[in-house]
Amino acid sequence: MMKDRMIVQSQRKLSDKIYEMKLKGDLVGEITSPGQFVHIRVTDSFEPLLRRPISIAAYDQAEKQMTIIYRAEGRGTTILSEKRAGDEMDVLGPLGNGFPVTETASGETAVLIGGGIGVPPLYELSKQLNKKGVRCIHILGFQSSEAVFYEKEFSLLGETYIATVDGSQGTTGFVTDVMGQIEEEFATYYSCGPMPMLKAVQATYSGKKGFLSFEQRMGCGIGACFACVCETSDNVSKPYVKVCSDGPVFEAGVVSI
Amino acid sequence: MMKDRMIVQSQRKLSDKIYEMKLKGDLVGEITSPGQFVHIRVTDSFEPLLRRPISIAAYDQAEKQMTIIYRAEGRGTTILSEKRAGDEMDVLGPLGNGFPVTETASGETAVLIGGGIGVPPLYELSKQLNKKGVRCIHILGFQSSEAVFYEKEFSLLGETYIATVDGSQGTTGFVTDVMGQIEEEFATYYSCGPMPMLKAVQATYSGKKGFLSFEQRMGCGIGACFACVCETSDNVSKPYVKVCSDGPVFEAGVVSI
Amino acid sequence: MNRLSVDLPGLQLKNPIMPASGCFGFGKEYGMLYDLSILGAIMIKATTLETRFGNPTPRVAETASGMLNAIGLQNPGLDGVMKEELPWLEQFDVPIIANVAGTETADYVEVAKTISTAPNVKALELNISCPNVKCGGITFGTDPEQAYELTAAVKAVSTVPVYVKLSPNVTDIKEIAKAVEAAGADGITMINTLVGMRLDRKTGRPIIANVTGGLSGPAIKPVAIRMVYEVSQVVEIPIIGMGGVSETDDVIDFLSSGASAVAVGTANFVDPFICPTIIEELPVKLDELGVEHISEIVGRSHRL
Amino acid sequence: MNRLSVDLPGLQLKNPIMPASGCFGFGKEYGMLYDLSILGAIMIKATTLETRFGNPTPRVAETASGMLNAIGLQNPGLDGVMKEELPWLEQFDVPIIANVAGTETADYVEVAKTISTAPNVKALELNISCPNVKCGGITFGTDPEQAYELTAAVKAVSTVPVYVKLSPNVTDIKEIAKAVEAAGADGITMINTLVGMRLDRKTGRPIIANVTGGLSGPAIKPVAIRMVYEVSQVVEIPIIGMGGVSETDDVIDFLSSGASAVAVGTANFVDPFICPTIIEELPVKLDELGVEHISEIVGRSHRL
Ligand SMILES: Cc1cc2nc3c(=O)[nH]c(=O)nc-3n(C[C@H](O)[C@H](O)[C@H](O)COP(=O)(O)OP(=O)(O)OC[C@H]3O[C@@H](n4cnc5c(N)ncnc54)[C@H](O)[C@@H]3O)c2cc1C
Numbered sequence A, B: 001m002m003k004d005r006m007i008v009q010s011q012r013k014l015s016d017k018i019y020e021m022k023l024k025g026d027l028v029g030e031i032t033s034p035g036q037f038v039h040i041r042v043t044d045s046f047e048p049l050l051r052r053p054i055s056i057a058a059y060d061q062a063e064k065q066m067t068i069i070y071r072a073e074g075r076g077t078t079i080l081s082e083k084r085a086g087d088e089m090d091v092l093g094p095l096g097n098g099f100p101v102t103e104t105a106s107g108e109t110a111v112l113i114g115g116g117i118g119v120p121p122l123y124e125l126s127k128q129l130n131k132k133g134v135r136c137i138h139i140l141g142f143q144s145s146e147a148v149f150y151e152k153e154f155s156l157l158g159e160t161y162i163a164t165v166d167g168s169q170g171t172t173g174f175v176t177d178v179m180g181q182i183e184e185e186f187a188t189y190y191s192c193g194p195m196p197m198l199k200a201v202q203a204t205y206s207g208k209k210g211f212l213s214f215e216q217r218m219g220c221g222i223g224a225c226f227a228c229v230c231e232t233s234d235n236v237s238k239p240y241v242k243v244c245s246d247g248p249v250f251e252a253g254v255v256s257i
Numbered sequence C, D: 001m002n003r004l005s006v007d008l009p010g011l012q013l014k015n016p017i018m019p020a021s022g023c024f025g026f027g028k029e030y031g032m033l034y035d036l037s038i039l040g041a042i043m044i045k046a047t048t049l050e051t052r053f054g055n056p057t058p059r060v061a062e063t064a065s066g067m068l069n070a071i072g073l074q075n076p077g078l079d080g081v082m083k084e085e086l087p088w089l090e091q092f093d094v095p096i097i098a099n100v101a102g103t104e105t106a107d108y109v110e111v112a113k114t115i116s117t118a119p120n121v122k123a124l125e126l127n128i129s130c131p132n133v134k135c136g137g138i139t140f141g142t143d144p145e146q147a148y149e150l151t152a153a154v155k156a157v158s159t160v161p162v163y164v165k166l167s168p169n170v171t172d173i174k175e176i177a178k179a180v181e182a183a184g185a186d187g188i189t190m191i192n193t194l195v196g197m198r199l200d201r202k203t204g205r206p207i208i209a210n211v212t213g214g215l216s217g218p219a220i221k222p223v224a225i226r227m228v229y230e231v232s233q234v235v236e237i238p239i240i241g242m243g244g245v246s247e248t249d250d251v252i253d254f255l256s257s258g259a260s261a262v263a264v265g266t267a268n269f270v271d272p273f274i275c276p277t278i279i280e281e282l283p284v285k286l287d288e289l290g291v292e293h294i295s296e297i298v299g300r301s302h303r304l
């Protein structure tokens, strides 16, 4: 973990309100797994005050470059979307524990299920699983076709199913509607998305080995403030976990949802 | 008075912490006299919250362009100094009543006395007086030679004396030290600068016709909030004046200093 | 149907937006920028019995997302307001809420009695919460009994409904609210400013000549929203909410927390067109929220 | 001579800078970023008698130049703090100020008695001002008599000096300060958070699951400075000031207003290196101000 002044390399709009930004800096050298995140200070002023947690969507340690993909919705992410190549930004990271690539063996199949802005960290995960010889199936859920991004990038890494709530692209409905259609055997699943989706995914694949990445509103991002706790299920020894430092990725069943 | 989104045409550093910025917009069409000011919102965010009052240093109505000169000291003016050509800014103005050019007749002499960031509005004033055929003598006070700006510009418009507190340029001391040396007759004086300077100028030239431009911390800038009042001298009928809407320029003797 | 209309004691508002007292003078300056008839109402600058010059300057200082002021109730006095300011405002089709201030009960009563007879004054706003005057003002606003007495005394003489403006500088604002309701107040306006201070970095001395000032602007909005939420659940009379309103979403927040209408203070200095802008944007917001009439969102933060 | 040293009851500080309680956990996380021995002191997270899970999430929400929190005093309980957290902190050359919380006098007393015996705990900070727990906490902080009783009870059992942490959510903070001084408090820490609220824009419901939260950050600094200014003039005991400190200039402001040392809370989240940065910059500021030792600026806002 370090605080780095990273340099914006590029900024591009991918779809409705969704932006992809490339950043360069020494921080990249410390990333250890896909699914870790960074805590970004979008301005040097004190308004907006807090950092914004954003997942690392891809990284290249040789180039010291990483990619983030985010939705410009509120005040902080809107300011983020106005940065241009060459701008400097205060980035804290890498934070947290990402998806365990080791949990799926070469030759096995993994299902990666993402919803909305939960999709980005699955991209680096799929790249690493592919590299290892794991077959990846991607199920990506969005509100509508205008919100879809990185479909082509994922397709290059494995079968990719899209679900949209309004039916404007792919299957009409939720990722779980696609999950029901997949008949193949698989070893593990990995998922990132909004809480109701994670809940549905865990229920649908109950009994399967899976890893879920959670979101919570954060203060410090490093485990000191107790803002981001989740209660654990009864069968876990600790009463709570912190999303920022114990997670954001937990094995299915750990967090009570 | 209007609220205009003006476009930054250029930004350049003149001396230690002093910047000159040119702005373009319809607002320029409404300027009626030198010494009026604009109230600038330096950011679209709410931090810093308040607008900053800055004098109009020069304007060109045909080109819809005006110049401001300011010291980047606090939070607001520092943000101002980071603007680049092409940026848009929310500017309210022109505000207040400026220096009366009419009070000096063609062929007469006027003394213009400025201190620090009180110097800028005297530039447009001198241009207009010159145009009218008034002979201008400029006495400009600064902290040190590093803070001096627009000496050449003023010299082209008339005799120009510099005083610096540390003696690194021109007369050592204050503008009043130069004023004592001027032996010529003059019809009027015009002054802008910090309160202690205005006080000293008014005392030195007591009995003379003069016009002083005042500063006060402001809220609204248009006369509604009563932040910027000054008490008047006993011989004036109103008990107070507002710097923003009654001033910033008052005839010597009106404001109690 | 007007989707933005609000009916309150004495006040038939075209829309729930009005400039807050002290941030709009008596309307003349903003009247040069837009037609004041579009406003829901206007809360004019505090009026006292006698002319007041107010506090020495500096009277304002900026703080993080906020500002301090210590104007000290400068105003032309009851006479001047009755003879000059209110008649001038009659050209506009807009109800006036007269902010009444004083140092003791007798002044409040005298100002209230007279000013409530002005034809365009449709309600009074009893200022028991001004932190910037030495005696009177805030002391009435921090003690439930004194607040009760003063409200009752003013109610007895006013010919128009009386709203009482509460101070946030108290341990329990609900108590003061209940006291003024019991005394017959027709409505509550809240919040006035929080008492704060800023020092000069070089000298270490207070910037505001009056030493302390009232904190307003976006910084205080979370406190204001909390207080409106609390008070609206313990009184039956309507609330006009304020404190940091700077954009249309803030109005939605105040209404949701339990206010029936909203006043805009400091934001007028930041953007002199903020009131007309909000009034224009409100119907669009209602569409986004799927709401037909603005009254539907009042109090939704705590409605079941 | 160390230009930054500060001597307070029980505390010999290398410098006046310490992280505020609840914003630094028990030091482990920030300890991964820098050497905790450089700090003046550490105010650890509130310790209660039993383990507490705290409030449901969301527990934080951002506001203009500030944030709300309603953590609800989550902590491992007295036992856990005594056995794990405090021993871990012993590796650093830094005095610990233990923040003590509870719901009734008996808990406070029991926690205080035990925790004051830990070798690195040099002072207690009695938390009578936490706005985020249902009973206890803030009620002790808003009533001078209860504040007196509790302070006296804790003083009777503590083996180290006791500082009392005051709530800003009161009509007159001077009264509470005088009460705890009379009860034997060795110092005062102030301010805790202002009670505030933020609503979700779509639903209109409170974002914080606990409904209200404590407002901290730059937004509250003017209120904090005003209160330190007021209290430092009516008590003899020293004050550790806090509320919005985010840069070195803010430290100068708090010292000028009358605090002898300064705690940094929310700013740690914005910049995890803020404490070391301020400590590094302080001597430069002293040079700029032409001051040899930091104690010279304490209280200069009201010194003659
Ligand atoms: C571990 C983690 C990884 C994330 N990765 C991504 C990503 O790769 N791409 C992406 O677009 N988004 C991601 N998010 C969500 C992202 O952090 C929020 O969308 C963002 O903080 C909202 O900020 P804003 O300025 O748009 O909204 P505002 O409404 O201005 O935010 C106000 C406050 O609420 C917090 N907040 C609001 N929504 C969320 C949320 N959903 N989760 C956490 N905090 C929130 C903000 O951080 C801020 O403190 C991630 C969240 C977490 C916790």
Ligand SMILES: Cc1cc2nc3c(=O)[nH]c(=O)nc-3n(C[C@H](O)[C@H](O)[C@H](O)COP(=O)(O)OP(=O)(O)OC[C@H]3O[C@@H](n4cnc5c(N)ncnc54)[C@H](O)[C@@H]3O)c2cc1C
Pocket: B037, B048, B050, B051, B052, B053, B054, B055, B056, B069, B070, B071, B072, B073, B074, B075, B076, B077, B078, B117, B118, B120, B121, B214, B215, B216, B217, B218, B248, C061, C062
């Ligand atoms: C009518 C008028 C004309 C002016 N013309 C010029 C000019 O041409 N060039 C120039 O450099 N400066 C001018 N000033 C002064 C200028 O407004 C301040 O230097 C500036 O507002 C400081 O802002 P900041 O962000 O640097 O400081 P901060 O310390 O961040 O300011 C905090 C607050 O204090 C106010 N403030 C601080 N100093 C002053 C001051 N001296 N006068 C008024 N308000 C102040 C700010 O406006 C702001 O509200 C003028 C002031 C007035 C009243």
Ligand SMILES: Cc1cc2nc3c(=O)[nH]c(=O)nc-3n(C[C@H](O)[C@H](O)[C@H](O)COP(=O)(O)O)c2cc1C
Pocket: B219, B225, C020, C021, C022, C023, C045, C046, C069, C071, C073, C099, C127, C130, C165, C191, C192, C193, C215, C216, C217, C218, C220, C242, C243, C244, C245, C263, C264, C265, C266, C267
């Ligand atoms: C410069 C200024 C002057 C004010 N004068 C008055 C006043 O005369 N009477 C009054 O009741 N409130 C006065 N207030 C308080 C406002 O009406 C309002 O309650 C407060 O500023 C909070 O709203 P805001 O954050 O939108 O400004 C004044 C506020 C400011 C900033």
Ligand SMILES: Cc1cc2nc3c(=O)[nH]c(=O)nc-3n(C[C@H](O)[C@H](O)[C@H](O)COP(=O)(O)O)c2cc1C
Pocket: A219, A225, D020, D021, D022, D023, D045, D046, D069, D071, D073, D099, D127, D130, D165, D191, D192, D193, D215, D216, D217, D218, D220, D242, D243, D244, D245, D263, D264, D265, D266, D267
């Ligand atoms: C997330 C968070 C947790 C806090 N927890 C505690 C606590 O356990 N005990 C306490 O006395 N104060 C607690 N506080 C209050 C701070 O110690 C401090 O008094 C307050 O935040 C004001 O300072 P700041 O503006 O620098 O944050 C907490 C504050 C925050 C933001």
Ligand code: FES
Pocket: A217, A218, A219, A220, A221, A222, A223, A224, A225, A226, A227, A228, A229, A242, A243, A244, A245
């Ligand atoms: S965000 Fe502070 S503990 Fe997780």
Ligand code: FES
Pocket: B217, B218, B219, B220, B221, B222, B223, B224, B225, B226, B227, B228, B229, B242, B243, B244, B245
């Ligand atoms: S700044 Fe508001 S009256 Fe002058």
